[in-house]
Amino acid sequence: MRYPPVHEATGTRGVVAAKHGLAAEAGLEMLRRGGNAVDAAVAAAFASGVVEPWMSGIGGGGYMVIRRGDTGEAVVVDYSLRAPLAAREDMFEIVPGRSSGLFPWPLVRDDANHQGWLSVAVPGTVAGLALALERFGRLDLATVMEPAIRLAAEGFPVTWYATLRIAVEAPLLARYPETARIFLPGGLPARPAAGEDLPPERIVQPDLAETLRRIARGGADEFYRGETARRIAAAMKAAGGLITEEDLARYRAEVVPALVTPYRGWQVATPPGPAGGVSLAQMLRILEGTDLTALGHNSVLYLHRVATAMRLAFEDRYARLADGADWEALLSGDHVATLQARLEAGRAPAAGAPGEPGGTSTTHLAAADAQGNVVSCTQTLLSLFGSRVTVPGTGILLNNGMFWFDPEPGKPNSPGPGKRPLSNMAPLVAVGPGGWPRVGLGSSGGRRILGANLQILLAIVDGGLGLGAAIGAPRIDISTGRLLADRRLGDRTLAALAALGHDVVPVSEAPYPQHFASPAGVMATEAGLLVGAVDPIMPAEALAF
Numbered sequence: 001m002r003y004p005p006v007h008e009a010t011g012t013r014g015v016v017a018a019k020h021g022l023a024a025e026a027g028l029e030m031l032r033r034g035g036n037a038v039d040a041a042v043a044a045a046f047a048s049g050v051v052e053p054w055m056s057g058i059g060g061g062g063y064m065v066i067r068r069g070d071t072g073e074a075v076v077v078d079y080s081l082r083a084p085l086a087a088r089e090d091m092f093e094i095v096p097g098r099s100s101g102l103f104p105w106p107l108v109r110d111d112a113n114h115q116g117w118l119s120v121a122v123p124g125t126v127a128g129l130a131l132a133l134e135r136f137g138r139l140d141l142a143t144v145m146e147p148a149i150r151l152a153a154e155g156f157p158v159t160w161y162a163t164l165r166i167a168v169e170a171p172l173l174a175r176y177p178e179t180a181r182i183f184l185p186g187g188l189p190a191r192p193a194a195g196e197d198l199p200p201e202r203i204v205q206p207d208l209a210e211t212l213r214r215i216a217r218g219g220a221d222e223f224y225r226g227e228t229a230r231r232i233a234a235a236m237k238a239a240g241g242l243i244t245e246e247d248l249a250r251y252r253a254e255v256v257p258a259l260v261t262p263y264r265g266w267q268v269a270t271p272p273g274p275a276g277g278v279s280l281a282q283m284l285r286i287l288e289g290t291d292l293t294a295l296g297h298n299s300v301l302y303l304h305r306v307a308t309a310m311r312l313a314f315e316d317r318y319a320r321l322a323d324g325a326d327w328e329a330l331l332s333g334d335h336v337a338t339l340q341a342r343l344e345a346g347r348a349p350a351a352g353a354p355g356e357p358g359g360t361s362t363t364h365l366a367a368a369d370a371q372g373n374v375v376s377c378t379q380t381l382l383s384l385f386g387s388r389v390t391v392p393g394t395g396i397l398l399n400n401g402m403f404w405f406d407p408e409p410g411k412p413n414s415p416g417p418g419k420r421p422l423s424n425m426a427p428l429v430a431v432g433p434g435g436w437p438r439v440g441l442g443s444s445g446g447r448r449i450l451g452a453n454l455q456i457l458l459a460i461v462d463g464g465l466g467l468g469a470a471i472g473a474p475r476i477d478i479s480t481g482r483l484l485a486d487r488r489l490g491d492r493t494l495a496a497l498a499a500l501g502h503d504v505v506p507v508s509e510a511p512y513p514q515h516f517a518s519p520a521g522v523m524a525t526e527a528g529l530l531v532g533a534v535d536p537i538m539p540a541e542a543l544a545f
Contacts, residue, residue: 003299003488003509006472006534008162010529011525011544012144017520017532018365019055021541022156023048025145027367028543029137037373038066039144040131044365045377046212049125049347050205051156053183053362054165054385058211058223059398060097061124063271066134067429070370074258074269074429076277077135077378079128080420082251084242084453089414091118094405100517102361102383102446106408114403114538115172116358119387120420121401123223125379127253130220136254136368136373142216148213152395155204158190159538162203164512166190169385173532178390179397182207186414209394224248228394235391250418258429261331263288264461265433272418274413276426277448278327282313283454285336286343297463299490300496303476304348306458307502310451311349322412323420348483348501360451364427366440366522368530373524376427376440380447424449430457436526439467452517467523468533469510474515484515509537 013044018024029043031037033298041064042055049057056062061081067074082484097107099114112118166189174180174187182205183189184463190201215220217494222228225248233245258269261281261538268284270277286309295302316330329335342349362380367373380399381387387400404421413422426449427442439460443452452475474486485494486509498504507515508545518535519543525531 001502003472006468006533006536008468009532009542010368011545014367014369014540015109015522015530015532015544016044016367017522017535017540017542018044018048018367019363019518019520019536019538019540020048020051021539022051022151022542023292023365024541026526028545029147031369032545033139033143035139035144036137037367038132038367038373039139040367040369041135041365041377042133043127043144043147043374044367046145047151048363048365048440050148050151050208050307052363053133053397054381054516055171056125056381057397058125058215058382059123059386059396060379061399061401062128062377062378063427064128065133065269065271065274065427065429065440066136067269067374067431068136069369072435074260076256076258076478077128078134078256079131079253079254080274080275080423081399081419083121083126083402083405083415083417083419084244084247085417086242087402087415087419089416090383091415091527094407104402105406108429109409114383114400115388115409117236117239117387117389119400119402120236120241120243120398121398122247122251124251124253126215126223127251131255132262132508133251141219144261145212145216147503149209149216152205152209152212154173155202157200157202158192158292158540159200160192163192163382165190168512169388172388175384176389178392178496179388181210181386181524182390182395192215193258197473205395207393211396213392214253220477221509224251227531231394232391232396237464240354241390266430268428268430268457269427270428271301272421273327274321274323274325274420276424277315277428278321278330279317279450280428280453282316282336282427283309286312286329286339287458289340292458292462297459297465302491302495303341303489303497304500304502306455307478307483307497308343308348310454311370312342314479315321320412322422338485338500347514361446362425363446364442364520365443366442366520368438368440368522368524370528372438372441372524374429374524376429376436376442378425378427378442378444380425422443426453428453428457438524441519441521443517443519444464448477448517451475451477451479452519456519456521467521467531471519471533472536477516486516511537529539
């Protein structure tokens with residue numbers, strides 16, 4: 001298909017970029033009502049879980065990076081998923097074969113770590129969004145949740161993309177009656193518009209609307225210690241799941257210092273720990289010794305170095321990263337120097353374990369305001385529709401976060417009580433020399449997130465591109481073992497990469513199946529201009545005023 005141009009939304013008072021236009025509108029509404037970028041991000045995040053329930057929601061988790069305009073401090077709100085207290089490293093029975101999901105794990109009997117009640121980890125979204133609002137927002141929880149409640153109660157018109165996503169997952173969704181009741185009424189997905197005479201059907205979620213109203217009244221305590229918690233625990237017990245009322249009551253989101261990586265005079269803030277931020281920081285550290293500007297953006301040697309740095313970081317990621325691992329050692333000067341020496345070796349290193357990239361699950365949103373605040377937020381259910389199970393009477397579609405764990409016992413990322421899984425989420429806020437520009441950036445797309453975030457940032461910092469041009473520029477991806485390359489890079493470039501040892505697969509991006517991650521971002525300039533841009537392939541939107 002012909003790659004569409006990237007539209008940039010511009011303003012001076014506020015900007016929001018999200019994967020659904022109604023989520024972006026929810027964020028912009030808060031800015032117009034006197035809220036700041038955090039209020040906008042929280043409103044957009046709650047709304048995203050209603051209009052993109054297959055990507056994220058209150059049954060999931062995420063990370064939010066905030067760069068404060070008043071102090072310049074960069075912090076992370078960690079509301080990642082946690083394993084239940086009853087989780088054990090040998091909780092899944094391994095059978096011959098490889099998983100067909102997002103990761104090349106050993107196959108588990110009945111796909112129990114990928115779908116169903118045993119695949120669910122303790123959700124963090126409500127705790128994290130409420131904490132972000134309490135610490136850094138201006139508006140109250142009830143106010144920022146108004147758009148999400150309205151969208152759930154009144155419904156929203158179905159787009160072609162929503163119908164596509166539901167239809168693709170329909171065989172799995174049909175196995176779970178409560179989920180099928182919501183998303184497959186009459187056995188079929190809701191229909192988008194078909195010409196002027198046939199308007200789109202609407203997805204209405206009254207149970208979810210009532211759950212959101214309870215949370216708006218009672219705060220995060222309602223979800224983790226109130227009626228909602230009791231309903232989740234009861235459904236878990238009835239279906240053989242592991243999450244209990246104690247698991248929910250013990251959950252805490254955290255505000256922690258961001259992992260800040262210097263790169264070419266910029267300061268790049270990402271989540272620390274078992275998210276994607278450490279791997280992204282490692283890629284930047286590896287590439288710090290290469291003059292990418294001199295090589296030329298997306299030249300053969302530029303792409304070769306970037307692909308090699310990505311592959312080296314992925315090697316460390318799957319061998320050494322996990323909750324509680326010494327991730328700081330991966331960023332030490334000695335270790336980075338060793339990796340840089342391998343980067344200079346010339347030919348591409350051997351590909352890692354092959355795997356399928358899976359669906360473009362997860363969502364990302366970003367916001368900025370006139371006070372200098374920039375927010376970058378990635379949240380997820382992990383797979384499309386998460387575990388595919390919905391808690392009866394609540395409208396809460398639950399995550400399948402246990403699938404992030406390696407089901408084989410004895411591995412750094414094996415399951416454990418209360419453990420955080422190794423996730424790919426890597427929202428970032430990058431600040432240029434002297435404090436400007438300020439970029440909030442992130443992507444959805446599983447393992448492909450890291451490569452997309454890296455290349456878009458490099459296009460801005462080393463390539464001198466603007467936000468929209470950087471998001472729209474052709475990319476590569478190595479997360480499946482082979483090197484997927486956008487055909488727009490040209491046949492000569494792809495042939496030269498193959499000659500350097502890369503197993504090149506030329507692809508053309510399309511809405512489905514997607515070969516690359518789907519980005520969204522905002523930028524604030526010293527002159528006061530606020531810019532937003534999103535992936536033009538997807539029905540995403542950036543709004544500003």
